[in-house]
Amino acid sequence: MKLLTTIAAVLISVSAFSQDYVEYDNGTFTQNGEELSMKQIEDLTKLYDVGEGNLRRARESLRLAQKPNPRMLSNTLNCIGGVAAGFVSLGGFVIGNNFLTDDGNWLLEFYHPPTGYAFIALGVVSVSSGVYLFSKIGNKNSFNLRSYKQFNKVADKLNEAIKASNQ
Numbered sequence: 001m002k003l004l005t006t007i008a009a010v011l012i013s014v015s016a017f018s019q020d021y022v023e024y025d026n027g028t029f030t031q032n033g034e035e036l037s038m039k040q041i042e043d044l045t046k047l048y049d050v051g052e053g054n055l056r057r058a059r060e061s062l063r064l065a066q067k068p069n070p071r072m073l074s075n076t077l078n079c080i081g082g083v084a085a086g087f088v089s090l091g092g093f094v095i096g097n098n099f100l101t102d103d104g105n106w107l108l109e110f111y112h113p114p115t116g117y118a119f120i121a122l123g124v125v126s127v128s129s130g131v132y133l134f135s136k137i138g139n140k141n142s143f144n145l146r147s148y149k150q151f152n153k154v155a156d157k158l159n160e161a162i163k164a165s166n167q
Contacts, residue, residue: 020032022155029151048162050157055154096117100117
């Protein structure tokens with residue numbers, strides 16, 4: 001009898017806590033059976049301090065999925081820009097390394113560390129620019145899938161935070 005009472009108490013507490021969880025399905029967030037707006041989700045992410053980056057990425061992907069621009073031109077320009085940024089970053093790393101080393105056996109050997117660090121910083125910035133440009137390549141379905149995954153991550157992180165706060 002005591003075991004049955006304990007099991008019943010555990011099940012009741014689990015069902016009571018599970019009602020506070022946030023669920024995401026087909027573009028809508030729900031909590032306790034009520035639909036939540038994006039503003040409410042944003043407030044929850046700020047309240048629990050989780051998932052803000054995922055929410056931002058999900059909104060950006062959703063915006064790109066709904067963008068009316070012709071994708072072919074945009075994808076082509078982003079690809080060209082990403083490749084160009086990759087070449088600039090490679091050049092920045094090679095030239096920066098040349099300014100940081102003092103071998104003295106090459107025709108144009110310069111030793112000036114501040115300039116070398118500046119070229120390496122240029123390489124790092126152009127790598128991040130290339131990654132950003134490559135992330136903008138896709139079609140409507142791929143951007144919808146990205147936003148769906150990010151919204152699910154937001155819901156999972158919020159649920160973990162809610163669970164931790166209830167304990």
